[in-house]
Amino acid sequence: MQQLYDQFAKDGSITGWLTFEESDNDISRFNTLLSVLFHQIADDINVGNFKQTTQMSGRSAIENLLQSLAITTKPISLFLDEFQMVTDTISLSLITTLIERCPPNVTFYIGTRAIPDFTRGRFLIGGRVKLVDAEQLSFSTEEVEEFLRLVGLDISSIEANSFREQTGGWPAVLQLLQLALKGGRVDRGTLSAWISGSESELADYLADNAMQGLSPEKIEFLLMTSLLPRLSAPLCSAITGVENSQEILEDLVSKGLFVRVVDTQKKWFKYHSLFAEYLKAEFNKVYAIQKQKLHFKAANWFYSQGMMNDAFLQAIEAEDFEMAADILAEWSPKLICNARLQTIDHWCSLLPREVISERAILCWSLAWARLFFLHRESAQEPLNWLITRIASSDEYQEMQVSTNILKCCYAFVNNERELFSMMLPQLQIETKDMPDYQVFGMSALGNLSAIYHLRAKNFVIANEHANLALSLSEKGNAAFSGAYAVALMSIALMQSGELDLALKKLKAGLHSKEIRIQGSLSTAPLSATYGQAQYEAGNFVEAESQLRDTIDTISKTLPTEWLIAAYISLARSSEFNDKESNDAMEILVNAEKLAFDRKDDRLVGALRREHIRRALIKGNLHEAKLLADSMSLTKNERGSLHCYHFTEGCDDEVICRVRLNIYTGSANLALKELEYEIGLADECEWLRRKIKLLILKSMAYDALQDLSKAREQMLLAIDLAAPRNFMATFIEEGSVCISLIEGISRQILSACSRRFIERVLEGASIYEIKDNSLAAYSTLIELPTKRELEILTLVVEGASNTEIADRLFVTANTVKFHMKNLYSKLAVNNRVKLITTAIHLGLV
Secondary structure (H helix, E strand, C coil): CHHHHHHHHHCCCEEEEEECCHHHHCHHHHHHHHHHHHHHHHCCCCHHHHHHHHHHHCCCHHHHHHHHHCCCCCCEEEEEECHHHCCCHHHHHHHHHHHHHCCCCEEEEECCCCCCHHHCCHHHHCCCCCCCCHHHHCCCHHHHHHHHHHCCCCCCHHHHHHHHHHHCCCHHHHHHHHHHHHCCCCCHHHHHHHHHCCHHHHHHHHHHHHHCCCCHHHHHHHHHHCCCCCECHHHHHHHHCCCCHHHHHHHHHHCCCCEEECCCCCCCEEECHHHHHHHHHHHHHHCHHHHHHHHHHHHHHHHHCCCHHHHHHHHHHCCCHHHHHHHHHHHHHHHHHCCCHHHHHHHHHCCCHHHHHCCHHHHHHHHHHHHHCCCHHHHHHHHHHHHHHHHHCHHHHHHHHHHHHHHHHHHHHCCCHHHHHHHHHHCCCCCCCCCHHHHHHHHHHHHHHHHHHHHCCCHHHHHHHHHHHHHHHHHCCCHHHHHHHHHHHHHHHHHCCCHHHHHHHHHHHHCCCCCCCCCCHHHHHHHHHHHHHHHHCCCHHHHHHHHHHHHHHHHHHCCHHHHHHHHHHHHHHHHHHCCCCCHHHHHHHHHHHHHHHHCCHHHHHHHHHHHHHHHHHCCCHHHHHHHHHHHCCCCCCCCCCCCCCHHHCCCCHHHHHHHHHHHCCCHHHHHHHHHHHHHHHHHCCCHHHHHHHHHHHHHHHHHCCCHHHHHHHHHHHHHHHHHHCCCHHHHCCHHHHHHHHHHHCCCCCCHHHHHHHHHHHHHCCCCCCCCHHHHHHCCCCCCCCHHHHHHHHHHHCCCCHHHHHHHHCCCHHHHHHHHHHHHHHHCCCCHHHHHHHHHHCCCC
């Protein structure tokens, strides 16, 4: 890979290189690395436009890379080394997305000791991936024989084959042989002795011979620095006391002694793994007693440079757990602010429990990390340590408020609703100057207060508290709590009817400098809320694309409120985008598994209500009743809690029961309950919920065959929804609702309401409506784009969405987006009609 990279760079090709480490499994760090790769190639691709776009839009690492790669048709080679270190499923998903969406002029060279899953399946079958395994990389007998002759050893084919069997044809061992030949330590007569030895003995012997050509000072330098995962001249000087470390490192590189440069500035170097193993073995023979001392020196050097990750790991290697814990304790509040939850959890797993429990700030950080990475049971342990530490000494009294905030958040995440409602009013938000970890806590408290008021239906106050939380997050450089603040502000706006403004805030939040890395834990609440808002606005393709790209992160990190919104919005969007697909059911099944794994009764209930809705609009009344009976939904009871869960505002138990009564012959009972609920919605100006209630009231009158009142209520719902762009709430009620809207479309309406109805009917084309009111849409108003015609041609040829995506090097979501446009432009609602109409119009 290094030779390929050097050759491509020499030829002037566009190249980029990343070497992964274990710590890169933290998704935030992983995406930062992708940004580094992005900047490596930036200067070679249209510098002006590219850099300006990056600065202004703040797009995610993946989107920035894809945008930059699409600018040029020049060959681009991207190298990802030590890829086996990446095991996090979210990170692997991002890489898969990147490879899937890259144009054909981009080639990835991935060095790994374990074959990634994405190299199998359709990528391999379709020729997108070529595997080069160890056997193919090794020298054949003929190549071994040719190599040895080129370096001056004339041997037989039998000897060459024996040599290959002993070495496995490993080029690294042959390179060691070449070094030994240069030093005159190998000749024809001694080759047979090496062949008869084991591979490890051969490697040691050759390395020993190669080392004999070096001065004692360089040998000592090599051994003393062999413990370091990477080398720089200042670091090596700090370890060895040698002042000319840069000169030595460059000399070793020039001699080909298994030292390679890992950055373009030639500041960082790394030993080849085979050579490093040999050096470490030699170090242990001579300097073993100094091992901990050297790691301690390295830890201090990394700490002095602010490289906390390396400093911590070197302290661990030195077995100085006190030092390691002190480093992590200092570093951990910043990690929490930046949502580096995986890093904290993993690093703490390397420390003895008693060392963690002695440091209150480390207990605080670990409790936050585990709580929001959904290790809820294990989060209780560091929280208990923290409580004990505060009680044991006045020294930690300043952390009492922060601890109470953490306990309140724990109650929220664990759905302990009564405890949360009791604790929250006792906490006061402060804005005075304070340490960053306290600012983070106050920002979190602002978010918790916003949640409290959302549940109490005080949307204006909720918005104010979320805004205060955002201000505090900016003050404390806490992108993590800032993302939640923007999400909560947007939810408050949606509930009060300001959907367009919510979308604007969410889009700005996702593109902000502070929260710019797609897939990071910071963006999860924004992504979930943005997907829901896009769904509410009827932008089903955009909603599905956003949620599919981030659902793994959402499912691993977010509390129940956001999980319900994300999974149901994703399932419905998927169904509305492609009625013939089973994706929606698969999404719900995955969500149910997650709910059972997490023992999340609220998520289970929300998903069951979704199954009831789906059964009712499809006419499966028996199935809907069975599901309702299992939940006791037929009983007209209200919970004891005086709050609503804000993401269930249009799909709670009341709504589900009303819908069930309408379809099963109890419309009068539904109307009685609706009158009460509409009064509550009016009282707190909950416009989003009122729209849904009016739609159901219309459907209830329709069930009672009172068409006049049914249309009257539907008009009220449309008048509320049209200026606020709430489309999905109509479409998700199925053909009954759409038929009522079609009847209204013939009446005299305002321009705003008429345009809104047209959009709803267009979006509802997935339903079979036995009425000719859609005839106005049968004319081709706008010609398909060039890309849409390409897709249309493949559709006519019988290609599936996935096959089209593979052939055009785009994602399946992009294909769905264009398919939706084609359905709209050709006024059809399925593939058969699309093909027939396209042929009739001569488009293909």
